[in-house]
Amino acid sequence: xxxxxxxxxxxxxxQLNHDNFRLTLYSEEQIHSIRPxxxxxxxxxxxxxxxLRRPFSIHMVDYENKTFDILVKAIGDGSNKxxxxxxxxxIDVVFxxxxxxxAPQKGEKILLIGGGVGIAPMLHLGKEAKEIGSDVHFxxxxxxxxxxxxxxxxxxxxxxxxxxxxxxxxxxxxxxxxPILNSKEEFNRIYCCGPDPMxxxxxxxxxxLNIECEVSLENMMAxxxxxxxxxxxxxKEGNKCVCTDGPVFNINELEWQI
Amino acid sequence: MADLSIKIHKLELKNxxxxxxxxxxxxxxxxxxxxxxxxxxxxxxxxxxxxREGNNYPRMAETSSGMLNAVGLQNKGVEYFCExxxxxxxxxxxxxxxxxxxxxxxxxxxxxxxxxxxxxxAAIELNISCPNVKEGGMAFGTSIPMAEQVTxxxxxxxxxTLIVKLSPxxxxxxxxxxxxxxxxxxxxxxxxxxxxxxxxxHKRRPVLSTVTGGLSGPAIKPIALRMVWQVANxxxxxxVGLGGIMxxxxxxxxxxxxxxAVQIGTANFIDPTITMKIIDGINDYLDKHNFKSISDIIxxxxxx
Numbered sequence: 224x225x226x227x228x229x230x231x232x233x234x235x236x237x238q239l240n241h242d243n244f245r246l247t248l249y250s251e252e253q254i255h256s257i258r259p260x261x262x263x264x265x266x267x268x269x270x271x272x273x274x275l276r277r278p279f280s281i282h283m284v285d286y287e288n289k290t291f292d293i294l295v296k297a298i299g300d301g302s303n304k305x306x307x308x309x310x311x312x313x314i315d316v317v318f319x320x321x322x323x324x325x326a327p328q329k330g331e332k333i334l335l336i337g338g339g340v341g342i343a344p345m346l347h348l349g350k351e352a353k354e355i356g357s358d359v360h361f362x363x364x365x366x367x368x369x370x371x372x373x374x375x376x377x378x379x380x381x382x383x384x385x386x387x388x389x390x391x392x393x394x395x396x397x398x399x400x401x402p403i404l405n406s407k408e409e410f411n412r413i414y415c416c417g418p419d420p421m422x423x424x425x426x427x428x429x430x431x432l433n434i435e436c437e438v439s440l441e442n443m444m445a446x447x448x449x450x451x452x453x454x455x456x457x458x459k460e461g462n463k464c465v466c467t468d469g470p471v472f473n474i475n476e477l478e479w480q481i
Numbered sequence: 482m483a484d485l486s487i488k489i490h491k492l493e494l495k496n497x498x499x500x501x502x503x504x505x506x507x508x509x510x511x512x513x514x515x516x517x518x519x520x521x522x523x524x525x526x527x528x529x530x531x532x533r534e535g536n537n538y539p540r541m542a543e544t545s546s547g548m549l550n551a552v553g554l555q556n557k558g559v560e561y562f563c564e565x566x567x568x569x570x571x572x573x574x575x576x577x578x579x580x581x582x583x584x585x586x587x588x589x590x591x592x593x594x595x596x597x598x599x600x601x602x603a604a605i606e607l608n609i610s611c612p613n614v615k616e617g618g619m620a621f622g623t624s625i626p627m628a629e630q631v632t633x634x635x636x637x638x639x640x641x642t643l644i645v646k647l648s649p650x651x652x653x654x655x656x657x658x659x660x661x662x663x664x665x666x667x668x669x670x671x672x673x674x675x676x677x678x679x680x681x682x683h684k685r686r687p688v689l690s691t692v693t694g695g696l697s698g699p700a701i702k703p704i705a706l707r708m709v710w711q712v713a714n715x716x717x718x719x720x721v722g723l724g725g726i727m728x729x730x731x732x733x734x735x736x737x738x739x740x741x742a743v744q745i746g747t748a749n750f751i752d753p754t755i756t757m758k759i760i761d762g763i764n765d766y767l768d769k770h771n772f773k774s775i776s777d778i779i780x781x782x783x784x785x
Contacts, residue, residue, distance in 0.1 A: 226513040228754050266751065274698060275543050276751060317753065445541050445548055446750040450506035452526075452552045453541035462534050462555060467510075 224255035226320060226448060230313045234290060236306070239372040242297045243340065244306040245282065248316065249290045257284050258323025259348035260416075260439055260471045263293060264447035265305065266315035273301035275445055276317065278466075280343035280416070283350070294343040294372075320447050321470045324348055324414055324437055329356035331411040335381075336398050336425055338364040338417025344439060346373065348414060349380040360384065360410070362401055364421065368392035399424045410434050426474040427481040438477075439470045483767035484774040485760070487521070487741055489719045490642040490667035492576055492604050494521035494742060497775055498732070498760050501723050501746030502527050502580035502606060502646075503552065507566045508573060514753040519760060521742060522576035525566070527608055529582045530592045532558035536613060537690040542679035547698025547725070548747060549677050551691040553613040554582055559595045571601035578604045580646070584617035586634050593639050604641055607632065607666075610648030610673035612695045622648035622673070625660045636665035644721060647671040647712075649701075654708045655715035662716045670721035670744060671712060672705045697747040699725040706738050713739020713780060727755070729762020736763075739780040 235247035264276040279293040297306045308314060324344070327333045333352055337345040342363050352359050359381030365371045368391035377383045384403050385393025394401045398421060410432075415425045416439035429436030442465040444454035449467035456465055457478040463469065474481065485496035500508075502524040508517050517523060535555025542549040556562070562579075570577050579596050583589035589607070596602055609622035609631055621627045632645055645661045647654055649672035658669050674695025679688040705724020713720045722740030726732050727748045735743050748755045763775065772778055 228514060228752065272545070273543075274546055274548060274751075443539060443541050443543075445543075445550070445747075446504075446753075448510055448753065450504060450510050450526075451541070451550065451750055452503075452535065452555050453539075453550055455535070455538055455540065455555070457538075 224257070224319060226317065228315065228317050231316050233308050233310055233312050233314060236308055236310060240369055243372050244295045244297070245292055245373075246295060246305070246308065247290050247292050248314065249288070252289075254284065254286055254289055254291065257281055257291065257319045257347075259351050260323035260344050261319040261321045262447075262470060263316050263318035264320060265293075267301040267304050268314075270300050270304040273299075273304070276447060277301050277305070278320070278444060278447055280439070281319065281347055282343045283347050294340055296340045317447060320466060322468065324439070324471050325473075327352050327355060327357040327412055330358070332358040332360070332409065333412045333414065334360045334362055334403070334410045336362045336364075336413060336415040336417070338398060338421040339370070341417030341421075341439070342373070344416055345414070346376060346380070349377060353380045360403070362386070362398050362403060364398040364417065397421065397424065399428050404428055412436070415439070423479060423481060426479060429474060430481050436474045437471050438474060440465045440472065441470065483764055483772060485764060487775055489604075489644070489721065489742055492522065492642045494576060496521045496760050496763070497736070497742035498756055498763070499578070499721065499742055499744045500524055500749065500756060501744035502608070504746040504749045507570060508577075509569050511753055515757050518574040520575045520756055522578050522603070523570070523573065524578045524580055524606055524744065525570065526556055527554045527580040527582045527611065528556050528559055528562050528592065528596070529554055530559055530588045532556065532561065539688060539690055540694070542688040542694065544677070544679060544696065544698070545700060547696055547700035549679055549689060549694035549696050550674070551613045551689045551694035553691070554611055554618075559592050563595065563599065567599055567601075571599075576603040577601055578606055578644070580606045580608050581635075582608045582611060582614075582618065584614065586631055588617070589631055589635055590638055593635050597639050597641070602641075604644055605639060606644045606646050606670060607635055608646045608673070610646050612648070612650065612674055612676045612693070613691060619648050619650060619676075622657065623651050625657060628657050629660045629664050632661040632664040632666055642667045644668040644670050646673055648673050649704065649708055649724075650676050655711045658712040658716050662718050666718060668719045668721055669712060669716065670723060672701070672708055672724045675701055675704070697725065699727055701725045702731060706734055709735055709740050710738040710782075726759070729759045729766060732759050732763055733766050733778065736775065736778045737780070737782045739782075741779055
C-alpha cells in the first residue's frame, strides 16, 4: 500500500512485562498488504526531548479489524510517553515503511530469530509464512525468563526455541549457542532481527551453514522514507538507506565482516 | 483566497513555499504523501559533478528541538542525475531547482554548465555552505573572496536564475550576501545548517562519525530569522528564508523579516505533508488579516 500519514486510534495497550507494551492501532481506512518486516514511524506527543518520530516494526496485522500492533519497550523519554498512551487516544503514524522480508516458499523450513524487542516483526512473518505453508520455527533470545514475552503467540504459528543469557528459561546463552543452530536440522532460510552483535553472530552462522539469511537493521533515521540519507548502511553497491532499501537486507548484500 | 504568487528574479512561483535541499530527496519520494505540483518550487538533493558516497554512519544526532546531520552530499553525480532523476522530475508543474556543489571552482563550473543544459531546471541554488564536506562546501561560503569568486565564475556560465545559499557560520552574513549580490547572484537563500556537535557522555565519544555536523530544526529558527532580517536589509535581490520553519506562523515570521519565499527543511522529516499545511496556513493568515497578496507582508515588520 502507499505510504501515508494517519491518525490511528489506540484500541488496546497491554503491558507484557516490566518494560514491554503491545499497542494495537486502528485505522479508519482499510489496511492493505503490509509485508512482514515493514515498519511505522510514530510521532510522540508531549515529549520535548523527542524531536523526531520513532520507528517500530509492525508486529501483527489484523486486516479484518483494520488494526496492527507494535511492540514498544520503555527505554527513553519518547517510548516512556508512548507506553502510557491510553485506549481511545490518537497517535500520528507514517506507514507502511521499508521493504520487508522476502517471503519463504511453500514447504520450506525456516528459522525466525528474534532477540529482545527484535522479536517484534517475527510474529507477523511467522503467521504469513505458516499461511504460505512453510515449516516455521522460532528461536527467541532474551536476558532472562521475565524478558520473554508473547511465547504462546509464537507457538500458535510454529515451534519455539528459547534462550536466556542467565539460563532462567530455555537454553543458557545467546541464540547462536542454541543446539537448533548446531544440529543436523537443515533450514532453507533464516530471518533475524535483534541487537547488532546478535545479528552479526547469526549472519556468521548462516554463512558457515550456507543458509540464506536476511537481517532487519535498526539504524538511526530522521525521516523513514528515504530523503534524509541518515540511516545508511554499507552494502556491496555502496551506501543504502535502511529505511527504504531495508530495513531488511540479505547478508550477502551487506559489507559485514562475517 | 489571497494572491500567493511571487517572483524570484525570472522564477515565477505560484506560492512562496519551496522545499530545502537535502530534505526532499528528488521530490518523487513525496508523491505518496502530497501533490508536489502545489509547491512553489522544489529543491532537489545536493548534486556534485562526480558520485559521492557521503560520510560514514552515524550521520545523524537528535538534539533539543532539532537535529545534527553529517550526510556529506551523498549523491550519484550529475550524469546519473541527468539520466535517471531528471526524467522523473521534469514534468512536475512546479519549478525544479538543483542544488549545486563543488570542491573547486572548476567543479562548480562544470556541474553548472551540465545542469544549464536541462531545459526544465528553472534555477540553480549554488551551495557554498555545506558544513559536512572536507573540501570546498562551507569554505566557499565563509570567506568573502571565495564567495565572490565562485559566484562570479558560475554567473559567467549560467544564465537562468542563480540563487546562492549562504552559510550562517560567519561573523557577518550580510557582508557575504552583499558580496555575492555584487557578483551577480539573483537571490540568496539562508541559512544552511549551523556547525554543531553531539557527544555521547556514556560512551565518551562523539555521536557523529565526522564529530561535527550541521544543526537544523526549530532550535536554529531565532538565529535564522535574525540573519534573514539583516540580509534583507542589506541587499536588493530577493531573499529566500529558511531555518527551523515548522508551520505557517514560522513562515509568516520569515516574510515579515524580509524573505520573499521560504524553504521548508527538517519539518519534512517529521511531517511529509507539512508543506501543504504551510501553503494553506499562509493563505489563511493573509485572508484573516485582509492582505490581498503575499507581497503585502514581505518586510512588513512593524517596528515600535
